[in-house]
Amino acid sequence: MKTYFVNVLFCVIFFSVSNAQNTSPINQGPQPISFNSNTKASLNNAELAKLKEVYGTALKTEILDRPSRVLTIKEILRNRVILREITDLNKQKPCPKLSEIPLFNAFVSTLKRDAVFNPYSFNPLKYDFKYHKPGFQLIRVDNTNYFIIIKPQHYNN
Helix, strand or coil, X not given: CHHHHHHHHHHHHHHHXXXXXXXXXXXCCCXXXXXXXXXXXXXXXXXXXXXXXXXXXXXXXXXXXCHHXXXXXXXXXXXXXXXXXXXXXXXXXXXCEHHHCCECCXXXXXXXXCCCCCCCCCCXXXXXXXXXXXXXXXXXXXCCCEEXXXXXXXXXX
């Protein structure tokens, strides 16, 4: 009987502690993503060309027919990926190079890296960046003073 009482007491304490941990603010579910107001505008021709380059014939089914994906792509292209030229490289911490980031060629197997980097036509969708990774990411474009900054998806909060 004494063993039974100890087991019951242990279970009550264990479940009370584990339940209390589940209600703490640390274990809250995923936070909603705030999208900038500029994502309300339709995709422009340059954005559609970038999508077509990466998704090819799957563009309609994978992106355009899915409003939440269209919204996410617009947020990435318009707000979360920033190109910045940094001339004083002595103050710059080491970071991965663009050549170390794999291509996102799941839909277009013939996708290739650009032979010459052009900040005005750079397509971040071509690369398998970790867009859901927490925190800011910094990637250096090889043999240039350009850096790619990727803001976390909750940067507006």
